[in-house]
Amino acid sequence: MSFWTHERGLTSWLATRDHKRIGILYLATVLVFLLIGGIFALVLRLSLVTPNNALVDAHTYDKLFTQHGIVMVWLFMIPSIPSAFGNFLLPLMIGARDVAFPRLNLASYWIFVTGGIVVLVALIAGGVDTGWTFYTPYSTAAPTAVTWAVIGVFITGISSILTGLNFIATIHTMRVAGMRWRDLPLFVWNLYSTSIILVLATPVLGLALLLVGADHIWALGLFEPAQGGDPVLFQHLFWFYSHPAVYIMILPAMGVVAEVVSTFSHKRPAWYGAIVFASIGIALVGFLTWGHHMFVAGMSTFDSGLFGVLSMLVAIFSAIKVFAWTSTMYGGRITLATPLLYIFTFIFLFIFGGMSGVAVATTSLDVHWHDTYFIVAHFHFIMVGGTLTAFLAALHYWFPKLFGRMYSEAWAKVACAAVSVGFILTFTPQFLLGNAGMPRRYATYPPQYQWLHVLSTCGAVLLALGMLLTAGYLVVALVRGKRVDNPWRSASFEWRTSSPPPADNFVDAPQLRDTYAYEEVAS
Amino acid sequence: MTARALILTYLLLVALAATSLLVGSTPVALLIAVAKTLLIALVFMELRHAHASDRIIAVVAAFFVLLLTLGAFADVITR
Amino acid sequence: MNNETRRYHLAVWIVIASEALLFAGLFALYWSYRAEVPSLFASGITQDVHWIGALNTFLLLTSSFSIAWSILQTRNGRRRAATVSLVVTLALGAAFLVFKLLEWGMHARDGLVPGSSLFFTLYYLMTGLHALHVIAGMTLVTWVTLRRERDLALPLVALYWHFVDVVWVFLWPMFYLAKP
Structure with a gap:
């Protein structure tokens, strides 16, 4: 009997302590937030088809891009892969019956939902127009629902910290007997690196947002230049979290890439040690780069130079990973299934976005590109594109694991093409727009930019259609999909138990086995 | 953790606190605070005998507190 | 150390690391502002109530000793002595809060409230956040004092x-001490 049918009724879900059910709850919740954030994005793009507010007025536009950012960053991307797939897979991958603190895990989910609802309340209470970055001094004086939004994000932060804590404790103390650190699947290593960032960076964001909230209510003037305050210091606190937050999103995505590449090449991952080293390296170096968001904010040239150089270090670790993934594929028996196709898109976006990242880390060049569409395109390529394609790869790769059913590969490939082409078409014109001088966060623009904006909007529509198609065939697969157990013939630990897994994960006591034993599978 | 170690540590902490009342200079006051922290962490919090992972967490936490403080501070003093 | 004990110790250390970073944000603001406007901090430190600062330091250091002492007594199987130590810890925590409130009241009477200057905004934010943590700690100490089984929980609360x-x-x- 699988975990789906083991217990029935609404309470058996809402009060479950089973990490698999909590993972499913997270998955359903983040998909709702993806839809909400996606609709905001689509309205923004449609409104930009003409130079003068085709759809919404300027103030609504400000609120829409703010809410798009808040929902996508804190309610979709941060929890997407770690909380949904991480929760479901982590214990399965290390041969545990559950996470270290199952009750805390459930609490973490409900705290997340509470935070999400408070953020949506901010939307109903008039919306927020500060941008997702809540920059002071505007955010402390803005006549919009800033307080609701920062409280909502603060609450989701508590959930992040608890999830990170739970994952670290699980990886340290719940591994199957005999499993050493160097036996851990790469996805687990990436969850571990992400968890370190979650517990160390999130409290700083929480503090920064609380200060904005307190300032907004009581007018403390902590960041108000008229009262002697220094707005740049807020940016230090904000980016101390929000830059590593990029790695909260991308590290689990890299874990998915490593697993998918290995499974669909039917080959042991190349350079296991290097990938592990690079994962931890990114988590640590990611903390040394926050100042590169502040080159034109009035930060000292000393800090700018320092942070610029340190930022480029991340590229080294990232490159190690890209080479490791490609050499895993080299000489493998490759199956071109949908998850791997999404990974190809991931690698393309990652290289392109990463290279533009090195470019914008150069202080002199950043002065030209800062606050233009170039930056928007850069971080959508690497952070959003990376997370989204890896999320979709994970969704397709582990769909049979979660539900025990198979989706339509033919439709999936069509959708994958639409999503990939749509995404690239949306953001490539934005690189050009930014380089030509179009600033970000503007509702209107001079007519010479129109053709690029129209191209970008066409891409966004194609992307939306691809996502819609994905939702369609996955729902069909949930009901009518062929029953399967291990359709990819993966050797990974999580596939060694049945699909979907039984309520306590393994029928017999799990035995330590090599996660990547493709030599045996092949023979 | 022995009675003797606890009492000695406590006396040392009080002595350090008394010293910092006499000396007003910032570096000395901070050094004394660090010394007190080490005493509390190693003896009272039993970090001396703690599992390696707990000790690593303590060191990493201290490092990140310094990193954030110094990162912002370095900006302000070099503007 | 068995697996359960280890798991809980790890969790509490992670919570502490996380909390440390919460305070780190305020530390960063304090030292940066202190470098920007040293005169404000020099005069602010003069205005704080020094005897209360010193007394409160003494109270908290003593409470750290008393809770460590209660662990020692628990390990030696002397439950009653451990309880006395825990009650002393609580009393010291409460005394700390009383003096802190007294000092805030004295400042408020002099018109030194949050928002009156950067120094005092930071002062209230940091001592206020710290006082909230003292209250949280006292809640935990009360909980563990009332518990039958203290072997696992007491060292965690003490941390x-x-x-x-x-x-x-x-x-x-x-x-209170170090003027720029």
């Missing part, structure tokens, strides 16, 4: 209590 003490060890010189 948190010591952490709250360590934060004060730094707040004391920053707000």
Whole structure:
């Protein structure tokens, strides 16, 4: 009997302590937030088809891009892969019956939902127009629902910290007997690196947002230049979290890439040690780069130079990973299934976005590109594109694991093409727009930019259609999909138990086995 | 953790606190605070005998507190 | 150390690391502003009530000792002595809060409230956040005092209590002793 049918009724879900059910709850919740954030994005793009507010007025536009950012960053991307797939897979991958603190895990989910609802309340209470970055001094004086939004994000932060804590404790103390650190699947290593960032960076964001909230209510003037305050210091606190937050999103995505590449090449991952080293390296170096968001904010040239150089270090670790993934594929028996196709898109976006990242880390060049569409395109390529394609790869790769059913590969490939082409078409014109001088966060623009904006909007529509198609065939697969157990013939630990897994994960006591034993599978 | 170690540590902490009342200079006051922290962490919090992972967490936490403080501070003093 | 004990110790250390970073944000603001406007901090430190700062340091250091003492007694099987030590810890925590409130009241009477200057905004934010942690710590100490089984929980609560003490060890010189 699988975990789906083991217990029935609404309470058996809402009060479950089973990490698999909590993972499913997270998955359903983040998909709702993806839809909400996606609709905001689509309205923004449609409104930009003409130079003068085709759809919404300027103030609504400000609120829409703010809410798009808040929902996508804190309610979709941060929890997407770690909380949904991480929760479901982590214990399965290390041969545990559950996470270290199952009750805390459930609490973490409900705290997340509470935070999400408070953020949506901010939307109903008039919306927020500060941008997702809540920059002071505007955010402390803005006549919009800033307080609701920062409280909502603060609450989701508590959930992040608890999830990170739970994952670290699980990886340290719940591994199957005999499993050493160097036996851990790469996805687990990436969850571990992400968890370190979650517990160390999130409290700083929480503090920064609380200060904005307190300032907004009581007018403390902590960041108000008229009262002697220094707005740049807020940016230090904000980016101390929000830059590593990029790695909260991308590290689990890299874990998915490593697993998918290995499974669909039917080959042991190349350079296991290097990938592990690079994962931890990114988590640590990611903390040394926050100042590169502040080159034109009035930060000292000393800090700018320092942070610029340190930022480029991340590229080294990232490159190690890209080479490791490609050499895993080299000489493998490759199956071109949908998850791997999404990974190809991931690698393309990652290289392109990463290279533009090195470019914008150069202080002199950043002065030209800062606050233009170039930056928007850069971080959508690497952070959003990376997370989204890896999320979709994970969704397709582990769909049979979660539900025990198979989706339509033919439709999936069509959708994958639409999503990939749509995404690239949306953001490539934005690189050009930014380089030509179009600033970000503007509702209107001079007519010479129109053709690029129209191209970008066409891409966004194609992307939306691809996502819609994905939702369609996955729902069909949930009901009518062929029953399967291990359709990819993966050797990974999580596939060694049945699909979907039984309520306590393994029928017999799990035995330590090599996660990547493709030599045996092949023979 | 022995009675003797606890009492000695406590006396040392009080002595350090008394010293910092006499000396007003910032570096000395901070050094004394660090010394007190080490005493509390190693003896009272039993970090001396703690599992390696707990000790690593303590060191990493201290490092990140310094990193954030110094990162912002370095900006302000070099503007 | 068995697996359960280890798991809980790890969790509490992670919570402490996380809390430390929460305070780190305020530390960063304090030292940066202090470098920007040293005169404000020099005069602010003069205005703080020095005897209360010193007394409160003494109270919290003593409470750290008493909670460590209660662990020792628990390990030696002397439950009653451990309970006495825990009650002393609570009393010291409560005394700390009383004096802190007294000092805030004295400042408020002089018109030194949050928002009156950067120094005092930071002062209230940091000592206020710390006082909230003292209250949280006292809640935990009360809980563990009333518990039948203390072997696992008491050392964990004590870790948190010591952490709250360590934060004060730094707040004391920053707000009462070390003038720029």
